[in-house]
Amino acid sequence: MLITLIILLTQLIIMNDLRIIKKYPNRRLYDTTVSSYITLEDVKKLVKQHIVFCIQDAKSGEDITRSILLQIILEQEEEGEPIFSSEVLAQLIRCYGDTFQSIVANYFERSLGLFAKQQDDLREKMYNPLSLMTDIAEQNINLWKDMQESFFRATLSSLKLDKDKEDKQNTPNSDSQ
Numbered sequence: 001m002l003i004t005l006i007i008l009l010t011q012l013i014i015m016n017d018l019r020i021i022k023k024y025p026n027r028r029l030y031d032t033t034v035s036s037y038i039t040l041e042d043v044k045k046l047v048k049q050h051i052v053f054c055i056q057d058a059k060s061g062e063d064i065t066r067s068i069l070l071q072i073i074l075e076q077e078e079e080g081e082p083i084f085s086s087e088v089l090a091q092l093i094r095c096y097g098d099t100f101q102s103i104v105a106n107y108f109e110r111s112l113g114l115f116a117k118q119q120d121d122l123r124e125k126m127y128n129p130l131s132l133m134t135d136i137a138e139q140n141i142n143l144w145k146d147m148q149e150s151f152f153r154a155t156l157s158s159l160k161l162d163k164d165k166e167d168k169q170n171t172p173n174s175d176s177q
Contacts, residue, residue: 019046019053023064029055044072 020032021043046053047069055065077084077125084092095104125131 017052018050021053021055023055023068024057030058031067040068040072040075043068047072124170 022030022032024030029038054063055068057064095101
């Protein structure tokens with residue numbers, strides 16, 4: 001019950017900030033927030049800017065966001081260097097209707113979320129050279145510490161072996177007496 005309430009409240013908050021784009025039968029997209037027609041390239045920019053939106057069929061009101069996003073992915077795959085190889089696409093198709101379909105979807109969602117977070121962290125560090133330099137310096141210091149400790153351990157071990165040899169040589173042997 002509480003989880004359902006939280007989900008509903010979250011959806012209401014999102015709906016207040018939700019940008020509505022309508023797709024008309026002439027295949028044109030109309031952004032109601034800026035009151036103008038936009039292209040798929042503009043939709044792609046909204047995605048990259050993390051702007052929450054919904055694309056609706058202007059006639060039926062049906063949410064067609066997924067199909068438009070898939071269309072953008074298809075165009076991107078055809079234009080440049082594709083992300084999905086034929087084998088990956090074949091494996092994806094095999095997942096549909098399988099008992100593990102929801103697990104695969106969850107896995108992709110979490111993996112891409114983690115990947116996006118790591119990218120953001122890296123970008124943040126790149127835009128903050130001091131932070132990046134501090135991280136590099138810390139890594140270098142730790143590397144030097146490890147190297148010094150290894151060197152000192154090896155040196156101490158070597159000195160101990162030399163001392164043990166020297167002690168054996170200076171110790172009178174009980175057989176010779």
